Amino acid sequence: xxxxxxxxxxxxxxxxxxxxxxxxxxxxxxxxxxxxxxxxxxxxxxxxxxxxxxxxxxxxxxxxxxxxxxxxxxxxxxxxxxxxxxxxxxxxxxxxxxxxxxxxxxxxxxxxxxxxxxxxxxxxxxxxxxxxxxxxxxxxxx
Numbered sequence: 709x710x711x712x713x714x715x716x717x718x719x720x721x722x723x724x725x726x727x728x729x730x731x732x733x734x735x736x737x738x739x740x741x742x743x744x745x746x747x748x749x750x751x752x753x754x755x756x757x758x759x760x761x762x763x764x765x766x767x768x769x770x771x772x773x774x775x776x777x778x779x780x781x782x783x784x785x786x787x788x789x790x791x792x793x794x795x796x797x798x799x800x801x802x803x804x805x806x807x808x809x810x811x812x813x814x815x816x817x818x819x820x821x822x823x824x825x826x827x828x829x830x831x832x833x834x835x836x837x838x839x840x841x842x843x844x845x846x847x848x849x850x
Contacts (some may be wrong), residue, residue, distance in 0.1 A: 819837055
């Protein structure tokens with residue numbers, strides 16, 4: 709497989725929808741971006757196997773939160789049966805009420821992902837989030 713302009717655009721469109729649906733908490737549309745056998749690895753959480761399990765965790769973790777996710781142009785590598793993508797990213801998340809004493813966080817890092825083509829198009833089959841910097845604003849204590 710060769711990384712063509714059309715393939716690059718298709719992968720970027722999936723990731724753009726990822727950020728949009730996540731920030732708007734459009735959970736059905738968000739879930740449709742992943743393969744059913746998704747493997748997701750999150751810092752401080754570990755590995756979540758299966759789309760349903762991963763999405764249940766994310767929904768609970770972000771319930772009531774205001775989020776803003778941004779990604780930058782990725783590096784893509786063609787693999788047998790898919791595409792590997794590394795997207796530089798940043799996110800800003802406001803929690804009210806605070807979560808574990810944190811009311812705001814801003815993170816900078818990378819999404820490392822594996823995309824696979826299925827009947828519905830390109831989908832995320834594996835995702836790992838690495839933060840290189842994570843700034844936390846804690847709730848004030850009296």
